[in-house]
Amino acid sequence: MKKPSILFVSNTSRHARPYYDPSTRYRCFNFAQSLSAKGYPTACTTQAIFQKQTQVFSNYDYFVFHRPALTAELAEFILSTPTERVIADFDDLNFSVIHAIETPAVRTRSENVSTVSKSLAKIAGAASLFTQFSSSTTPLARHLSTLFSAKKSVVIPNGIDPTFAGISEMVRERNPVSSRPYTFAYFPGTASHNPDLQMIEEPMREALASDSSFKLMIAGPVKIPDSLSQYSAQIHKAEYVAFHELPNLMAKSKFVLGPLEDTEFNQCKSGLKFFEAALSGCTVVGSPIPDIDRFESILLRKCKTTKEWKEALIAPILHSEESLEEAAKLVDLDVSSEKQTAKWISEFIDQ
Incomplete structure (x- = not known):
C-alpha cells in the first residue's frame, strides 16, 4: 500500500537555505528525513515559495505549516483543503500577542512593541484557520488549545537527527x-x-x-x-x-x-x-x-x-x-x- 506524502512548509526568512534556520531544521527537515526513511514521500519548502504557486504542491496528502503567517494566498489554500490534511506547527510562543513584550525582538533588540504585535497577530491569524496543531513543548500545546479551535493539539518534541x-x-x-x-x-x-x-x-x-x-x-x-x-x-x-x-x-x-x-x-x-x-x-x-x-x-x-x-x-x-x-x-x-x-x-x- 502506497504511503501518504507530506509537505513541510516553513515561514522562514532564509528562503535560499532554509535548513540553516535552526527552527526549520528541527521542525521540518528532521521530521522529513525520518519520514522519508520510513517510506513516506516528503519535501520541505518555504511559505514564500509555496504561496507563489500553491497548485504545484497541491498533490501532497498532508501539509505541515511551521509558524505560518496569514496571507491571502495561504488562507485560500487552507480554507479549500480538508482540515484533517493540514497541520500548524509551532516551537515558540510567537502566536500570542499578549506576550509580545517578552519576545527577544522587544526585550533585547528594542523593536517597537506595536510592530512585533502585528507580526505575532499575522501568525495568530493563520493559526485560527487550523484545527490540528503540533508543538515542541507542553506549555505551547496548552496555549494553542486555549487560543484556537483546536480539535487536536499534540506535543511532538524536537528530535536529534x-x-x-x-x-x-x-x-x-x-x-x-x-x-x-x-x-x-x-x-x-x-x-x-x-x-x-x-x-x-x-x-x-x-x-x-x-x-x-x-x-x-x-x-x-x-x-x-x-x-x-x-x-x-x-x-x-x-x-x-x-x-x-x-x-x-x-x-x-x-x-x-x-x-x-x-x-x-x-x-x-x-x-x-x-x-x-x-x-x-x-x-x-x-x-x-x-x-x-x-x-x-x-x-x-x-x-x-x-x-x-x-x-x-x-x-x-x-x-x-x-x-x-x-x-x-x-x-x-x-x-x-x-x-x-x-x-x-x-x-x-x-x-
Whole structure:
C-alpha cells in the first residue's frame, strides 16, 4: 500500500537555505528525513515559495505549516483543503500577542512593541484557520488549545537527527570529560541571550574567582558582563561553527550553561540546549524550563536560585566516564528524531 506524502512548509526568512534556520531544521527537515526513511514521500519548502504557486504542491496528502503567517494566498489554500490534511506547527510562543513584550525582538533588540504585535497577530491569524496543531513543548500545546479551535493539539518534541547523534557519539569517544580543556561553555545562538547570561553573572564570577584553572568558553554573539572582565585570562571567545560541527566544540568543555529568564515566552521553549550538549557528554547547568525539567539525568543540574547556580557551578563531576557515557546514550534514545517521528505518524496518519 502506497504511503501518504507530506509537505513541510516553513515561514522562514532564509528562503535560499532554509535548513540553516535552526527552527526549520528541527521542525521540518528532521521530521522529513525520518519520514522519508520510513517510506513516506516528503519535501520541505518555504511559505514564500509555496504561496507563489500553491497548485504545484497541491498533490501532497498532508501539509505541515511551521509558524505560518496569514496571507491571502495561504488562507485560500487552507480554507479549500480538508482540515484533517493540514497541520500548524509551532516551537515558540510567537502566536500570542499578549506576550509580545517578552519576545527577544522587544526585550533585547528594542523593536517597537506595536510592530512585533502585528507580526505575532499575522501568525495568530493563520493559526485560527487550523484545527490540528503540533508543538515542541507542553506549555505551547496548552496555549494553542486555549487560543484556537483546536480539535487536536499534540506535543511532538524536537528530535536529534541521526547525523548529529552519530557525530556526538564519536566526539564523546575522543574527548573524555576529565581531560577537556574548558570547565564551562556557553552557546547563545543570538545576542538575545544577553539578559540570560547577566542572570548568572554573580555565580559565574564567583566560580571563576574560586579557581584560576576554571576556564569559560563563549561561542556566540553575547556581551560578556563587565564584572567578568577581570577574569579575561580565563575566558575564551570561540568562533561560530556550523551546526554539525557543534558537538566537536561542545566536547571541549565539561559543563555547558543554559540560563533562561523566567518568562512565559521562555517557559515554552524547547529543551534542545540540554540534549544537544548532553549528547556531547557535557553536564548541563540550566534553568528548568518544562521541556528540560522532564529529564532526570546525571548530565543535568537544574538551577532556579542564585544559590543553586553557585553550588552547581562549583561542584565537581564525580561520576565515572562509563556512567556519563551511559547517561548520554539514554538521552540519545529519548530524543531521537525517529522516536518523535513515530509519534507524529501515530497522531496524524494512523488515526
